[in-house]
Amino acid sequence: MSALLLARIQFALTVGFHFLFPAMTLGVTLVILISETGYLIKKEERYRRITDFLARLLGLIFVIGAATGLTMEFSFGTNWSNYSRAVGDIFGPLLAAEGVIAFFLESVFVGVLIFARDRVSPKVYWLSALLVFIGGHLSAFWIIVANSWMQTPAGYAVDAAGKIALTSFADAVFNPSTHVRFIHTVLAAWMTGAVMVAGIAGYYVRKGLHGQTARTMLKIGIVLFALTPVLQLGAGHMHAIEVINMQPEKAAALEGHFVTSRGVPLYAVGWVDTASETTYGISVPKLLSFLYNFDFNSEIKGLRDFPKAHWPPVNLVFQAYHVMVGIGMLAIALGLLGAFLLVTGRLYQTRWYLFVLPFLIPLPHLAHETGWMTAEIGRQPWIIYGLMKTADAASVVVSAGNVLFSLVMFSLIYLLLFVMFVMLCVKLVKQGPAS
Amino acid sequence: METIQNFQILWYALIFVLLLGYSLLDGFDLGIGSLLPFLGRDKEERDTLIHSIGPVWDGNEVWLITGGGALFAAFPQAYATAFSGFYVAMMLVLFALIFRAVSMEFRAHDAVRAGLWEKALVAGSAVATVLFGVALGNVIYGVPLDPRMEYTGDFLTLLRPVPLLFGLTGLAAVLLQGAAWAVMKTEGALQQRAFKAVRILLGVNGAVAILYFIVMAASFPGLTDRPLFYAGVLLTLLGLVGLFFSVRRQNDGAPFWESSCSFIGLWLVAGAAQFPNLIKASNDPRLSLTIFNSSTGLHTLKVMSVIALIGMPIVIGYTVFVYRIFKGKTRPSGSY
Numbered sequence: 001m002s003a004l005l006l007a008r009i010q011f012a013l014t015v016g017f018h019f020l021f022p023a024m025t026l027g028v029t030l031v032i033l034i035s036e037t038g039y040l041i042k043k044e045e046r047y048r049r050i051t052d053f054l055a056r057l058l059g060l061i062f063v064i065g066a067a068t069g070l071t072m073e074f075s076f077g078t079n080w081s082n083y084s085r086a087v088g089d090i091f092g093p094l095l096a097a098e099g100v101i102a103f104f105l106e107s108v109f110v111g112v113l114i115f116a117r118d119r120v121s122p123k124v125y126w127l128s129a130l131l132v133f134i135g136g137h138l139s140a141f142w143i144i145v146a147n148s149w150m151q152t153p154a155g156y157a158v159d160a161a162g163k164i165a166l167t168s169f170a171d172a173v174f175n176p177s178t179h180v181r182f183i184h185t186v187l188a189a190w191m192t193g194a195v196m197v198a199g200i201a202g203y204y205v206r207k208g209l210h211g212q213t214a215r216t217m218l219k220i221g222i223v224l225f226a227l228t229p230v231l232q233l234g235a236g237h238m239h240a241i242e243v244i245n246m247q248p249e250k251a252a253a254l255e256g257h258f259v260t261s262r263g264v265p266l267y268a269v270g271w272v273d274t275a276s277e278t279t280y281g282i283s284v285p286k287l288l289s290f291l292y293n294f295d296f297n298s299e300i301k302g303l304r305d306f307p308k309a310h311w312p313p314v315n316l317v318f319q320a321y322h323v324m325v326g327i328g329m330l331a332i333a334l335g336l337l338g339a340f341l342l343v344t345g346r347l348y349q350t351r352w353y354l355f356v357l358p359f360l361i362p363l364p365h366l367a368h369e370t371g372w373m374t375a376e377i378g379r380q381p382w383i384i385y386g387l388m389k390t391a392d393a394a395s396v397v398v399s400a401g402n403v404l405f406s407l408v409m410f411s412l413i414y415l416l417l418f419v420m421f422v423m424l425c426v427k428l429v430k431q432g433p434a435s
Numbered sequence: 436m437e438t439i440q441n442f443q444i445l446w447y448a449l450i451f452v453l454l455l456g457y458s459l460l461d462g463f464d465l466g467i468g469s470l471l472p473f474l475g476r477d478k479e480e481r482d483t484l485i486h487s488i489g490p491v492w493d494g495n496e497v498w499l500i501t502g503g504g505a506l507f508a509a510f511p512q513a514y515a516t517a518f519s520g521f522y523v524a525m526m527l528v529l530f531a532l533i534f535r536a537v538s539m540e541f542r543a544h545d546a547v548r549a550g551l552w553e554k555a556l557v558a559g560s561a562v563a564t565v566l567f568g569v570a571l572g573n574v575i576y577g578v579p580l581d582p583r584m585e586y587t588g589d590f591l592t593l594l595r596p597v598p599l600l601f602g603l604t605g606l607a608a609v610l611l612q613g614a615a616w617a618v619m620k621t622e623g624a625l626q627q628r629a630f631k632a633v634r635i636l637l638g639v640n641g642a643v644a645i646l647y648f649i650v651m652a653a654s655f656p657g658l659t660d661r662p663l664f665y666a667g668v669l670l671t672l673l674g675l676v677g678l679f680f681s682v683r684r685q686n687d688g689a690p691f692w693e694s695s696c697s698f699i700g701l702w703l704v705a706g707a708a709q710f711p712n713l714i715k716a717s718n719d720p721r722l723s724l725t726i727f728n729s730s731t732g733l734h735t736l737k738v739m740s741v742i743a744l745i746g747m748p749i750v751i752g753y754t755v756f757v758y759r760i761f762k763g764k765t766r767p768s769g770s771y
Contacts, residue, residue, distance in 0.1 A: 060540055066493055067536035071529055073503050077518025078525050084518075085584075088511020089731045093739050096508040099501030100746035107497045108750075108757050111490035116760050124760075131753075166731075169738045395519035397585050406526045413533060420537070424544045 004394045006403040007079040010410060012376075014071050017414045019372060020365055021065030026140060026186060027193015028058050029133045032113070034220055036129045040122055046213040050220075051129070052117065053433035054197070059114045060424055064417055066107065071410070079403065083383055083393035089166040090156055091146055094173075098142035106135030137186065144182045145173050150384050151375065152177040152246045164387070176246050180239040181375075187232045188371065191331060192364040194224030195357075198338070200429050202357030205348050213433050215348060222347065226339035229331035236328065237291065243378075244292055247385060248301040249310060250378035253317040255279070255288055260302040264288040269322060272315040277304070279318070312380045320373040327367040334360065442736035443726040446509035447710065449743055453505055455702050457498035458567075458605075459612065459695050464492040466613015468535055468560025469606075471553060474617055474632060479767045480625045481553065485539055487620035487765040493536070494754060508739050512584050512729035513574075513713035520578065520586025521570055524593055528566045535559030564609045565602040569593060572601025575709045576654065577717030584724060600650055601705075607643045608698045611636040615678075615690040620765045626687065633682055633690055637675060640697065644671050648704060655708045663707035671700030 032054050039047035073095060076084045084091070112120065112128040120128070155171030156164050166172060198221025204214035244251040251257075256272035256279030257264055266288040270281020286296040303311055334356075341347040348354075383390040467474075467488050475481030507514045518525055534555040542552035576597045579587045614636055617629035648668055651658060658664050674697030681689040709715070713729055716722035730736065 060544065063493065063536055063540040066496065067533040070496070070500060070532060073500055073507075074518060074525055074529055076507065077503075077514045078522055079519070081515035081519035084507065084511050084515040088507060088514070089735045092504065092506075092508030092511050092514070092731065093735055093742075096501065096504035096739060097742050099497060099504045100742055100750065103500060104494065104497045104750045105753070108491075108494035108754055111494060112757055112760060115486075115490040119760050166735045166738070169734075395515075395522070396583070397587075398519050398522045402522050405523070409526065409530060413530060417533075417537060420541055420545070424541065427544060 001400065001404075003398060003400040003403050004391060006400055006407055007394050007398070008390070010079065010403060010407045011075060013407070013414070014068065014075065014410055016369055016372070017418070018065065018068040018072055019368065021061050021068065022136070022140065023189040023192045023365070023368055024061045024196060025058065025065055026136050026189035027191070027196065028054055028061060029129070029136050029193075030190055031193055031197050031220055031224070032058065033129050033133045035217075036126050038216075040126045046216045049210075049213045049433035050217050053428075055114050055117075057425065057428055058110070060421065060428070062110055064421055068414070068417070078406075079395055079398060080383075080393050081395040081397075083388065086162075086164055086388060086393075087384070089164055090149060090153075090172050093166075093169070094142055094146040094149070098139055098146075102135050102138035102142055104135075106132055106139055109135065140186060140189070141182055144185055145175075145178050147375075148177040148181050149175050151175075151181075151379055152242075153384055153387055158387075177239075177242055180235065180242045183235045184232070184239045184371075185368070187228050187235050188364065188368045190224060191228040191232065192368065194221050194228055194335075195331075195360050195364050197221035198225050199358040199361040202354040203429070204432065206351060206354035210432050217433075218347065219342065222335075222338040222342050225331075226335040226342075229328060229335045232328060233332060236325075241292060244300065247379070249303060249306045250312060250317070252301060252303045252306075253312050253314045253378055254321045254374065255300075256281075256314060256318045257288075257300060258302045258304050260299065260305050262289060262297045262299050264300040266291065267318075267322065269326075270318065272318045274311075274314045310381065312378050317374055317378045320370040320377065324367050324370040324374060327363050327370075331363065331367070439730070439733045439736065440727065442733065442740060443509075443730050444711075445740060446505070446730070446736060447713075447726045449747075450502055450505050450509065451702070451706055453498055453502035455699065457495070457502055458609070458702070459698060460495035460498055461492065462609045462612040462698065463616035463691070464488045464495055464613075465535070465560040465564045466609045466611070467616060468556045468613070469564060469610060470613050470617070470632060471557050471560075474614070474625065474628055476624075476628075478549070482767040483621055483625060483765050484617060485542070485556075486767065487616065489539060490761050491758065492539070494757070496532070496536070505739070505743070509731060509736060510713055510724075510726065510729045511731060513724045516580070516584050516586055516714055516724060517570070517574060520588070521573070521593060523590045524566055524570060528563055528570070531559045531563035531566065533559070535563060561606070564606050568602035568605025569598045571605070571705065572598030574714045575601070575705055575712075577715035577723075579718045580714065580716040580722045580724070582722060584722075584729075587718075597650060597654060600647060604643050604647045604701060607636065607640045608694075608701060611640050611694045612691070612698065615694040618687050619691050622764050630682060630685065633678070633694075637678055637682065641675050644675070644697070644701065647701065651704055651708055658708050661707045663703055667700045667703030667705075667707060669700070670703060671697045674698075674700060 032051050035047045035050040039051060109128045109131040113132050117125060149172055152175050154175035155166060155168040157167045159165050197217060201214050201218035201221055204210045205218050255267055256270060258277045263286040265283035265285050267279065267281045267283045270279055272279045289298045289300060290296045292298050292300060303314065338347065338353065341350050341353060379385055381389050381391065383393045467484050471481055471484060475484050538552040538555040538559060542549050545552065573593050578592060581587050611633065614629050614632040618626060618633055621629060674693045678690055678693040681693060711726045712723050713726060714724040
């Protein structure tokens with residue numbers, strides 16, 4: 001295998017693994033902020049127990065997120081040095097800003113959240129929860145900006161020597177896909193936290209453990225689980241329209257759409273045969289055109305309008321996208337069902353629903369992993385859309401043997417981290433909120 | 436041209452401060468991690484030591500993350516050359532830091548394998564410390580570069596005597612930071628053992644620092660003409676002499692600051708030798724990566740300056756606030 005391919009596999013593995021943890025961090029800190037606000041206002045023990053329990057869980061999540069996040073910052077220099085040389089003007093500042101403006105805030109106050117319950121007043125503790133929440137979301141913002149700039153670059157000029165120079169920081173930061181991508185990603189993270197909390201609390205309630213604390217936790221989880229997928233429907237829709245406008249060949253790949261036409265169908269499931277340029281599957285006629293601008297006959301560009309060399313791996317993108325959307329639809333149904341059971345007062349007695357909840361915990365992860373694959377594989381062959389090819393971005397001096405060594409090491413270490421994480425999470429859940 | 440040079444010098448100084456801040460703050464975390472089996476005789480003592488850094492180490496590590504980001508933002512050519520050129524060493528740093536980070540958390544939750552995670556903490560801390568010093572020694576002492584700014588050596592090139600001396604000097608300084616932190620944060624028998632460690636490390640640091648100054652002066656013609664060199668030497672010696680008297684008086688607060696002072700002196704000497712190089716080319720000085728040929732454009736440097744000069748004072752402000760929350764002696768049972 002070539003050094004380039006190995007470097008791509010390594011990046012996919014390390015960022016895919018890392019992504020699990022910040023997603024949980026954002027979601028869990030949201031629930032912590034809610035329960036701690038409840039504690040501050042109502043002074044009831046159950047809220048305090050929820051926070052303390054989730055803070056212990058957050059300790060585990062956060063440390064793995066931070067440790068594997070460092071890998072990402074190193075990797076642009078270690079494995080993608082040609083990319084780094086080209087984009088230092090724009091990409092570097094975004095990572096530096098993430099450190100100064102966001103990650104410091106999150107990391108410094110997460111220590112208070114996990115260790116200082118007895119050392120600070122409830123107000124300072126609540127403030128720390130708020131600052132960790134804000135810091136985490138600002139971190140996500142800057143990283144999303146960096147990614148969005150690779151998708152829809154703006155605020156730059158290419159000089160005579162071929163170097164990419166910053167012309168407007170504001171344009172680079174608020175490039176055309178930043179807003180929608182940020183909202184889409186944060187909602188996915190909140191859903192991840194909601195399902196995690198609801199899953200754990202659902203298990204407690206079904207087993208009759210931790211009484212009022214577990215029921216309150218379940219209530220918070222279910223309310224968020226009902227809200228976030230529905231909001232995501234809107235955010236995802238906005239994001240899809242942005243992709244159709246800004247990255248039409250990616251949009252065409254999402255639906256396996258080859259010939260520019262009007263009244264384009266939307267596939268529920270399917271299979272794309274790129275060789276014969278045919279897409280098979282179950283589809284709703286004209287729905288994609290309708291969703292684009294609420295006109296059943298609007299025109300959607302097909303892949304044939306673009307050079308074949310600029311097509312992403314179409315079927316892979318199609319499948320990843322449809323898995324994500326499928327999970328989103330399932331989440332809407334199950335979240336709303338949970339809210340219905342809650343409102344009608346049957347949530348705590350509906351045993352089959354409580355039984356199912358813990359098994360849903362991996363689903364949001366699967367959704368954002370496939371969503372991320374859709375965005376990143378859909379951008380290929382570009383590393384910066386329209387500007388720089390992935391094939392030109394890798395380090396020159398790093399041999400395939402070197403990357404193979406690090407890839408094997410990352411695989412082993414991350415497998416160990418994953419096994420330990422799951423094992424210790426299960427242990428923490430069994431210990432439960434301190435009584 | 437005059438303006439961009441001012442910003443390039445400013446960013447050299449800012450990255451210097453970020454890495455210095457990292458070495459002082461995560462220095463004591465790494466020092467505690469490396470010294471764990473020597474200072475902590477039983478589980479309770481090791482709990483105390485780990486709890487003394489538990490709430491703050493991840494904030495401290497952000498100094499490295501921000502320093503790396505700042506290097507990328509201000510001098511992307513140097514970031515790209517060093518990180519890709521020192522590939523295997525950088526990967527080992529990463530693996531070491533990953534184990535250092537997760538081992539403390541896993542140890543707290545996984546009593547059965549606590550001993551194993553302690554070993555991971557010790558190894559991760561010590562390996563990362565030595566490699567940081569060796570990497571820094573290489574960019575200062577010089578490595579072979581080609582006209583495309585790419586590194587042409589291999590892993591073994593990094594392990595020459597002078598860079599290894601940097602690794603040793605860094606390790607000695609970090610161990611002293613850790614021991615001095617332990618003196619400040621612990622009591623009783625554990626604290627007495629930490630005092631003993633400080634006394635031993637004081638001698639080690641004195642010897643290593645003098646060797647480091649002599650080798651630096653011999654390796655860098657013109658270094659002894661720079662006032663910064665003497666400021667660094669003086670600061671290190673002052674720190675170590677002060678430390679000697681503080682330890683004799685059993686003063687438990689001052690050693691950490693005196694150790695930090697000595698560490699800053701080592702950094703100043705390194706900076707005096709390096710400026711304005713970022714990565715010196717050992718084969719041909721004209722191929723060196725300097726702050727002038729490796730930086731981003733003026734616009735980027737200006738934007739970054741605004742962010743850093745507003746952001747960093749705020750960061751330092753709330754970092755001090757949080758350190759004050761955890762002020763005083765650490766008890767073995769934390770909030771785990």
